[in-house]
Amino acid sequence: MTIPQVRTDEEIRRDVLDELKWDRRFRVHDVDVAVENGVVTLTGWVRYCSEASLAELAARRVLGVRDVVNNIETRVAGCDARGDADLVVDVTRAVRDNVEIRDRPPEVTIEDGWVTLRGEVDWNHIRQAVENAVKRVPGVRGITSLMSVRPWKKPSAEELKNKVEEAMRRNCGTGSRPITVEVEGDTVTLTGTVRTWCEKDAADKIAWFAPGITSVNNRIRVDPEHRPSYVGTGASGTP
Structure with missing residues (x-):
């Protein structure tokens, strides 16, 4: 198995800047990107609130990013201003x-x-x-x-746990990751370690699709240096 290469903050910063330029769905003005221990801080301004969210998603896609602090400001242009x-x-x-x-x-x-x-x-x-x-x-x-x-349907906690674990196993983003699923009432708690935020986000989305869920407590840790077990491992990490 190949050991993941540790990426420096400067390498991550350069890739985040490139990714922000690559995604043509938004434009961040006066953008600045700071990275410390894999945590990215974004500053700058956009014309629409949706662009700030897209910029954050773009930064999270970069390999090595552990988390993103979004300090991008929305500045409404005169033509868009209204009461x-x-x-x-x-x-x-x-x-x-x-x-x-x-x-x-x-x-x-x-x-x-x-x-x-x-x-x-x-x-x-x-x-x-x-x-x-x-x-x-x-x-x-x-x-x-x-x-x-507030869902109209509320299956049992055991049924919810089984449904989420099955969905995790068949998903390409989480199927081989040691993610533990616990259900208490109508809340799902996810724990484990993944290499990218994209994997953490995939697990979050899967859990939210379970019927009867009102809250997802995503405690999955993002560690770019993590060496996951790919062979013989299910959603809960047991062979």
Whole structure:
């Protein structure tokens, strides 16, 4: 087995800068990237709230990154500036037109362009879809999401644990990683060590797809120097 090569902070910094330039879905102005012990700090500014999120995702894709601190600022251009009352209308319309919500849309309040969302949804991916729709609205400076997941179906803890472990085993991003799954009530706790944030994120998404889950406690550690066991290992790390 090949031993993972340790990457220096400067190597990671250069790759993050290249990745930010490579992803054409956003543009970060006056960007600065600092790296310390694999933890990346991003500064600069963007015109749309969604661009700051995309920049963070781009940085997390780089090999060797342990975590990302996103200090990118959203600066609303004059052509996109509008009052909070008008922005509420636009945000509400964006959610209605882009997200299928079974019961009722979230409550939206806005102060100085900062959006606060409240309400309940059946699934976490719906909550994320609402947040992403809001981030794309011109004039939105940031989001505080107080939305909660309240599923209509609640399987037993043992059933949930089995479903999550099965999903972990068949997923190419997590199937050979020693990830431990524990379920208490409607909360999933994930522990273990992976080499990249992408693997940690994959495990998080898998757990959230389980029916009846209202919270995922992702304690998986990102260690680029980790040597995972690939042969004969299931989701829980047992041969």
